[in-house]
Amino acid sequence: MPLAAYELLGALLFALGAMGVVLRANALSMLISVELMLNAVNLTFVAAARQYGQLDGQVISFFVIAVAAAEVGVGLAIVIDVARRHTTVDVDAASELRG
Amino acid sequence: MDALTFSFTAEQAIFAVAGGICAIAAANAVLRHDPLASALSLTIALFALAVLYLSLGAAFLFGVQIAVYAGAIMVLLVFVVMLLGATGGRPPLIARRPRLGLAGPLVALALFALLAAAIVRAPVVAAPTAEPAADHVAALADVLFVKFLFPFEIASVLLLAALIGAVVLAQRRTP
Amino acid sequence: MTLALVVAAPLAGAIFLALFGGYLGRRTSGTIAAGAIVVSFGAAAAMAPVLLARGGSIDAPIARWLPIPGADFHLVLDLTMLAVVLMITAVSALIAIYSIGYLAGDRGIQRYFAALDLFVAAMLLIAVASNLLLLFAGWELVGLCSYLLIGHWRGRPAAAAAAVKAFVINRIGDAAFLVGIFLVITGQGTVEIASIGQLSITTSVLILGGALAKSAQVPLHTWLPDAMEGPTPVSALIHAATMVTAGVVLLIRMSGPLSDDVLLVAAIIGAITALGAATVATAQTDLKRVLAWSTISQVGLMFTAAGVGAIFAALFHLVSHALFKASLFLGAGSVLHATQDEIDIRRLGGMARRTPWTAAGFVAGALGLAAIPPAAGFFSKEAIAAAALDRPYLLALILLTSAVSAFYAARLVTLVFLTSPRSDRASSAHEPGAVMLLPLVGLALGTMTLGVAVAAGAIDLGVGALADAPPWLGALSLALAVAAVLAGWLLYRGGPRDETVLALARSGYGIDALYGRTAVPLFEAIARALELGAERTNGMVLDLVARTAMSASSAARRVQGGYLRAYETLLLAGAVALLAYWSIR
Numbered sequence: 001m002p003l004a005a006y007e008l009l010g011a012l013l014f015a016l017g018a019m020g021v022v023l024r025a026n027a028l029s030m031l032i033s034v035e036l037m038l039n040a041v042n043l044t045f046v047a048a049a050r051q052y053g054q055l056d057g058q059v060i061s062f063f064v065i066a067v068a069a070a071e072v073g074v075g076l077a078i079v080i081d082v083a084r085r086h087t088t089v090d091v092d093a094a095s096e097l098r099g
Numbered sequence: 100m101d102a103l104t105f106s107f108t109a110e111q112a113i114f115a116v117a118g119g120i121c122a123i124a125a126a127n128a129v130l131r132h133d134p135l136a137s138a139l140s141l142t143i144a145l146f147a148l149a150v151l152y153l154s155l156g157a158a159f160l161f162g163v164q165i166a167v168y169a170g171a172i173m174v175l176l177v178f179v180v181m182l183l184g185a186t187g188g189r190p191p192l193i194a195r196r197p198r199l200g201l202a203g204p205l206v207a208l209a210l211f212a213l214l215a216a217a218i219v220r221a222p223v224v225a226a227p228t229a230e231p232a233a234d235h236v237a238a239l240a241d242v243l244f245v246k247f248l249f250p251f252e253i254a255s256v257l258l259l260a261a262l263i264g265a266v267v268l269a270q271r272r273t274p
Numbered sequence: 275m276t277l278a279l280v281v282a283a284p285l286a287g288a289i290f291l292a293l294f295g296g297y298l299g300r301r302t303s304g305t306i307a308a309g310a311i312v313v314s315f316g317a318a319a320a321m322a323p324v325l326l327a328r329g330g331s332i333d334a335p336i337a338r339w340l341p342i343p344g345a346d347f348h349l350v351l352d353l354t355m356l357a358v359v360l361m362i363t364a365v366s367a368l369i370a371i372y373s374i375g376y377l378a379g380d381r382g383i384q385r386y387f388a389a390l391d392l393f394v395a396a397m398l399l400i401a402v403a404s405n406l407l408l409l410f411a412g413w414e415l416v417g418l419c420s421y422l423l424i425g426h427w428r429g430r431p432a433a434a435a436a437a438v439k440a441f442v443i444n445r446i447g448d449a450a451f452l453v454g455i456f457l458v459i460t461g462q463g464t465v466e467i468a469s470i471g472q473l474s475i476t477t478s479v480l481i482l483g484g485a486l487a488k489s490a491q492v493p494l495h496t497w498l499p500d501a502m503e504g505p506t507p508v509s510a511l512i513h514a515a516t517m518v519t520a521g522v523v524l525l526i527r528m529s530g531p532l533s534d535d536v537l538l539v540a541a542i543i544g545a546i547t548a549l550g551a552a553t554v555a556t557a558q559t560d561l562k563r564v565l566a567w568s569t570i571s572q573v574g575l576m577f578t579a580a581g582v583g584a585i586f587a588a589l590f591h592l593v594s595h596a597l598f599k600a601s602l603f604l605g606a607g608s609v610l611h612a613t614q615d616e617i618d619i620r621r622l623g624g625m626a627r628r629t630p631w632t633a634a635g636f637v638a639g640a641l642g643l644a645a646i647p648p649a650a651g652f653f654s655k656e657a658i659a660a661a662a663l664d665r666p667y668l669l670a671l672i673l674l675t676s677a678v679s680a681f682y683a684a685r686l687v688t689l690v691f692l693t694s695p696r697s698d699r700a701s702s703a704h705e706p707g708a709v710m711l712l713p714l715v716g717l718a719l720g721t722m723t724l725g726v727a728v729a730a731g732a733i734d735l736g737v738g739a740l741a742d743a744p745p746w747l748g749a750l751s752l753a754l755a756v757a758a759v760l761a762g763w764l765l766y767r768g769g770p771r772d773e774t775v776l777a778l779a780r781s782g783y784g785i786d787a788l789y790g791r792t793a794v795p796l797f798e799a800i801a802r803a804l805e806l807g808a809e810r811t812n813g814m815v816l817d818l819v820a821r822t823a824m825s826a827s828s829a830a831r832r833v834q835g836g837y838l839r840a841y842e843t844l845l846l847a848g849a850v851a852l853l854a855y856w857s858i859r
Contacts, residue, residue, distance in 0.1 A: 002223070003223075003224065004218050004219065004221070004223075005114065005118075006114075006151075006155070007218045008215060008218055009118050009121070009122065011211055011214035011215055011218060012122060012125075012211060013121065013122070013125050013144075014210070014211075014214070015207045015208070015210050015211035015214070016122075016125050016126055016129050016207070017125070017129070018206070018207045018210055018846055019129060019203055019204050019206075019207035019208075020128070020129035020130075021839075021842050021846075022202070022203030022204075022206065022207065022839055022842050022843045022846060023129070023203045023204065023839075024129070025839070026134050028134040028137075028138070028176065028179065028180050028183070029129075029131075029134050029137050031176065032128055032129075032134070032137050032138055032141050032176065033128075033129055035141060035168075035172070035176075036125055036128060036129070036141060036144065039144070039145065039148055039168070042148070042160075042164075043148060043151060043152075046151075046152050046155050046157050046160060047155055049155075049157070050155045050156050050157075051224055052224065054242075055238055055239055055242045056242060056246070056247075058157045058159070058160050058239060059239065059242050059243050059246075059247050061157075061160055062159075062160065062163060062243070063247070063250055063251075063254055065163060065164070065167055065168055066167075066254045066257070066258065067254065067257065068168070068172060069167060069168075069171065069172055069258070069261075070257050070258050070260070070261030071261070072172050072175060072176065073175065073261045073262065073264075073265040074261050074264045074265050074268065076175060076176065076179045076265070076269075077264065077265040077266075077267075077268035077269040078268055079179065079183070080179060080182070080183065080268070080269050081268050081269065083183050202843055202847075203839075203843055203846075206843060206846050206847050206850055207846070209850050209854075210846065210849070210850045210853070213850060213853045213854055213857060214853075216857060217853075217857055
């Protein structure tokens with residue numbers, strides 16, 4: 001399988017995730033979309049690792065997963081806090097940080 | 100052999116199936132109203148990705164993806180979705196304010212187009228001739244703990260910080 | 275050193291009162307102001323014996339100033355200017371004391387005394403400056419103090435308008451004067467008065483222009499009657515004794531360098547102004563305005579004397595006029611004070627019975643104005659007439675002016691003091707206190723004694739004794755004066771008369787009105803155009819800058835809408851743009 005195929009799939013997933021981030025109003029859905037984007041990146045790294053015959057790509061993906069875990073933990077904590085304050089997870093309601 | 104038969108390698112088959120499932124599940128995850136459905140769809144996509152990793156020769160990552168990503172992270176996500184089910188409200192799929200209209204999808208489309216163009220035009224790299232190492236985990240460990248030792252340590256600090264932060268943030272404030 | 279003290283004392287008084295006057299009371303600040311002037315008088319008097327003995331002048335170089343030859347802080351005093359200095363300080367001191375009583379209850383009295391002292395210092399500077407630039411500094415300061423003092427009563431719009439008018443008209447003269455000084459610098463190479471040679475006609479005309487404005491001669495005289503809006507002691511000081519005489523002082527000090535032709539023109543202008551102003555004075559019903567026009571007239575006579583080279587006559591009349599005009603003004607001030615500001619002479623009357631001392635002082639001044647001996651005015655006017663003997667047209671103007679002056683002096687005294695009171699305010703008047711009476715009496719005494727003393731040669735004014743005037747001139751003048759006085763008394767002893775025939779004269783022959791219809795609107799239009807041009811443009815530019823900044827920031831603000839998804843979209847769009855840029859390169 002040529003590298004390009006995996007990369008294209010990764011690009012597709014990435015774009016889908018990006019669209020989801022911008023489109024969705026539910027905080028949790030946004031978080032899910034972000035995770036999708038991270039995974040797209042992981043796929044690209046792993047495919048590249050195979051193509052270039054190095055394991056570095058896989059190690060990087062490993063780190064990405066670790067960071068994603070940390071991010072999800074903190075992110076969900078924030079979502080819970082916001083949900084408690086505003087009784088909704090609609091991100092459009094949390095628009096107090098305006099300039 | 101018939102000139103029209105094209106030979107499927109195993110990898111190509113796996114790519115077709117797993118990739119297809121992944122793409123469809125991802126699209127579903129992004130487009131669904133209900134966050135629970137989105138979460139579950141994403142989980143399916145993650146599983147598909149794990150299979151892809153395996154076919155790409157990343158056995159360890161296959162395990163990690165299932166155990167950590169699909170296992171821990173998504174479980175946490177589903178847990179919070181259900182926790183907030185009573186208090187989370189049901190915001191619309193596509194939010195009303197600010198009136199971005201189709202700006203989001205358009206930008207995403209542009210993004211994909213750019214990336215695709217870049218990918219297609221990139222010079223083809225020759226596949227490696229060397230055999231992958233026999234002991235995959237050992238080889239991986241070798242790279243991880245030697246070349247990427249510093250990031251490894253930093254990652255552990257990061258996880259600690261996230262742990263503390265999450266606990267502090269999620270505490271129910273006593274009024 | 276002593277000479278520097280003459281100017282420094284009132285200056286120090288002014289600075290002290292400006293800074294600390296607010297903490298002092300009426301009497302204290304008045305005493306300090308008067309005291310500083312008395313110190314100045316004493317310093318000048320101390321130098322008198324030296325000057326009388328050896329003549330010449332006392333020199334007091336103080337400091338270097340501008341890199342123009344002669345332009346230093348350098349004072350010089352000769353016998354001529356000694357007389358002027360003594361007159362200025364004596365009269366100013368008496369007026370300062372008088373002000374303590376007149377301005378009782380005025381809340382801005384400390385600021386008044388500070389301006390007063392500054393004024394005296396500036397006037398003295400005009401008299402003793404060694405060079406034209408230092409003189410000009412005093413000249414300008416005098417104008418400033420005049421503005422401050424005329425407009426002293428801040429609540430009165432008429433006073434503010436009068437102050438501005440005085441300042442603006444003087445500005446015109448000042449501008450001419452300054453250009454004249456520039457021409458002196460380029461033409462003579464120095465500004466030191468003693469070193470200046472003969473000046474061109476242009477330069478002389480310009481310098482004369484400055485003198486005309488400051489001394490309120492035609493055509494720059496219209497500010498003086500309006501300046502009566504200020505407190506009466508201010509009128510006495512500025513518009514009798516000092517500021518208006520600055521022009522004469524200038525002519526006297528520059529009589530050498532100024533072109534003789536221009537000086538003659540000055541004399542003619544002076545004579546015409548004198549007669550014209552005298553007739554206008556006759557038609558006035560405002561007590562102070564009679565005196566204002568009278569001043570214009572008398573200063574005109576001084577110009578005539580200076581213009582024909584009769585320095586002694588000009589100087590003598592300057593001093594004697596200061597004394598009698600100040601007496602008249604202080605007397606008028608006392609009348610106003612006593613009648614609660616009844617200024618219309620048609621409604622006054624009977625003041626001789628109600629305020630005898632004031633009446634006596636006023637009458638002494640009136641005698642000086644009418645040129646009846648023993649008042650000094652008689653002798654000084656005779657000196658002027660004698661100087662004009664070889665120019666019959668000037669002599670005629672002078673004699674006519676004297677006659678008219680005597681007439682309106684009599685009219686004034688009769689209507690205000692001798693007839694019966696014609697209003698409640700007049701009939702309930704009472705004599706003012708000692709602090710106002712004593713200076714008036716002092717000035718009156720001075721008027722009566724000085725003339726005799728000078729005529730007898732007892733006092734040397736430094737420019738030669740009284741020229742031997744033919745006795746017939748003195749007799750003629752006296753006869754004219756007595757006749758005019760009698761006419762005045764006879765015509766007005768029954769009270770005010772119908773004076774509609776004098777309407778044109780009352781308006782000053784329409785000159786002020788003419789200016790109001792031509793020059794003033796022109797200047798206002800120019801000023802408005804400039805405001806439109808410069809200030810509006812400036813304002814518009816600033817406004818534009820401000821508005822651009824504000825609209826730019828408003829536009830930029832909209833990015834920060836607070837909506838998370840908008841930020842995300844922008845972020846994404848930015849990344850896409852970057853990618854596109856890179857892939858194109």
